Amino acid sequence: MISYETSQNMISLLGLGDVRSERIFLTHALGRILAEDIVADSDYPSHPTSAMDGYAILHSDQEAYESLEILGDNPAGADEVGGVMSGACIKTFTGSLMPKGADTLIPIENVRVEGSVIIIEKPVPNGFAVRPVGESYREGEVLIAKGTKLGFAQIGVLAGINRVMVHVAQRPRVAIIATGSEILDIGEVARHAGQIRSSNSYTLQALANQLGAQSVQMGIVGDDKAAIMERFEEAIHSCDIVVSTGGVSVGDYDFVKHIVPKLGAEVIFKGVNIKPGQHVMVAQRGSKFIVSLPGFAYSSTVTFILYAAPLIARMLGVENPYDVIEATLKVPFAKRSNKSEFTACNLTFEEGRYWVDFEGKKTGSSAILTNLLGDAGLMICGEEDGDLEAGTLVRVIKL
Numbered sequence: 001m002i003s004y005e006t007s008q009n010m011i012s013l014l015g016l017g018d019v020r021s022e023r024i025f026l027t028h029a030l031g032r033i034l035a036e037d038i039v040a041d042s043d044y045p046s047h048p049t050s051a052m053d054g055y056a057i058l059h060s061d062q063e064a065y066e067s068l069e070i071l072g073d074n075p076a077g078a079d080e081v082g083g084v085m086s087g088a089c090i091k092t093f094t095g096s097l098m099p100k101g102a103d104t105l106i107p108i109e110n111v112r113v114e115g116s117v118i119i120i121e122k123p124v125p126n127g128f129a130v131r132p133v134g135e136s137y138r139e140g141e142v143l144i145a146k147g148t149k150l151g152f153a154q155i156g157v158l159a160g161i162n163r164v165m166v167h168v169a170q171r172p173r174v175a176i177i178a179t180g181s182e183i184l185d186i187g188e189v190a191r192h193a194g195q196i197r198s199s200n201s202y203t204l205q206a207l208a209n210q211l212g213a214q215s216v217q218m219g220i221v222g223d224d225k226a227a228i229m230e231r232f233e234e235a236i237h238s239c240d241i242v243v244s245t246g247g248v249s250v251g252d253y254d255f256v257k258h259i260v261p262k263l264g265a266e267v268i269f270k271g272v273n274i275k276p277g278q279h280v281m282v283a284q285r286g287s288k289f290i291v292s293l294p295g296f297a298y299s300s301t302v303t304f305i306l307y308a309a310p311l312i313a314r315m316l317g318v319e320n321p322y323d324v325i326e327a328t329l330k331v332p333f334a335k336r337s338n339k340s341e342f343t344a345c346n347l348t349f350e351e352g353r354y355w356v357d358f359e360g361k362k363t364g365s366s367a368i369l370t371n372l373l374g375d376a377g378l379m380i381c382g383e384e385d386g387d388l389e390a391g392t393l394v395r396v397i398k399l
């Protein structure tokens with residue numbers, strides 16, 4: 001078995017080709033990955049702009065004159081803005097361009113209006129309530145970098161620069177196949193206790209979607225070589241990554257591991273010294289990838305995160321599919337094997353740092369998916385690590 005580190009290196013060395021991109025409407029871009037740098041094509045604001053309702057004045061006039069003559073009104077949206085000369089002011093509103101000659105906005109609360117003049121009762125500093133040119137950004141500034149996931153703020157900034165269409169990475173298509181004659185899809189009627197509901201199909205679909213991929217649910221296929229082969233072939237044909245669960249360990253009915261090489265795929269590796277997920281297999285056929293995960297719910301989730309997520313991320317032009325952070329163990333940890341272990345933990349942030357504990361987490365087989373509920377992380381323990389004391393700094397995959 002290869003080590004976890006070697007397996008990750010092998011994944012990172014796979015040739016995936018360039019990120020494929022497409023142009024989509026801004027209103028459809030939430031959650032998509034940007035495939036271009038967004039650069040400001042002008043300063044914003046492009047003119048000094050009032051940030052309050054008041055009177056545009058020259059700052060020095062506050063001391064020089066007892067009153068300032070009101071020359072007129074300058075509502076927001078006006079495209080012809082007059083100028084202010086010494087001794088005068090123009091009534092100006094939030095969002096209006098500042099009249100030429102004026103450098104300061106005195107709010108209405110700070111003045112007394114007497115007929116056609118204002119008397120300043122409370123002076124303000126120079127430039128008060130004026131948004132300077134380029135306050136938000138300057139022409140040429142990279143506002144949003146390629147590879148960024150578009151959230152509400154990015155969408156708003158893109159709208160602000162009048163982007164109707166955005167260039168985003170195409171969502172890689174990820175096929176999900178659950179194998180096993182005992183596996184039952186959701187909604188199907190259970191006939192006996194030997195049947196197992198396919199949580200994997202939906203955990204992995206949710207993970208793939210969350211990472212920005214387009215998941216294709218390929219259903220369940222029983223432990224039948226011909227049927228498995230056919231379903232895989234169909235999936236390879238229509239998708240970029242085929243993810244399967246089950247059938248990779250040493251049982252008599254574990255056919256997936258034999259079938260993948262028969263599909264003409266080159267096995268990149270089979271078996272990694274990790275817990276859970278030691279039987280994981282990654283293969284490549286042309287530009288398509290097959291990631292065959294163990295059947296257990298916790299194993300398949302962890303190995304999807306470790307092996308399918310990086311492929312999806314790279315196809316999208318994203319550097320890391322998840323953050324690995326440093327945290328402090330609140331309690332001692334007993335290592336269970338001489339493998340790299342990925343243990344579900346509670347991750348909290350207190351007093352400026354991350355902490356790890358295992359309260360409420362159950363120990364047992366790799367079937368316990370409920371351990372990933374709550375604010376869970378995956379604590380990484382290296383092959384060489386032994387038991388860890390409370391206070392030890394550990395690395396945690398933030399989910």
Ligand SMILES: Nc1nc2c(c(=O)[nH]1)N[C@H]1C(S)=C(S)[C@@H](COP(=O)(O)OP(=O)(O)OC[C@H]3O[C@@H](n4cnc5c(N)ncnc54)[C@H](O)[C@@H]3O)O[C@H]1N2
Nearest residue numbers: 178196197198199200201246247248249254294295296299
């Ligand atoms: N003699 C040995 N037995 C086992 C070994 C071993 O090395 N020697 N490895 C164990 C480990 S570790 C794992 S992990 C499992 C992996 O087995 P498979 O990948 O072949 O998976 P299956 O046997 O098909 O299923 C395992 C388990 O998971 C349940 N399952 C399967 N699909 C789903 C699904 N879609 N949703 C939820 N649960 C699913 C399945 O019913 C089994 O209970 O092998 C160990 N055995």
Ligand code: MOO
Nearest residue numbers: 276277278299366
């Ligand atoms: O390969 Mo497993 O360790 O039960 O997931």
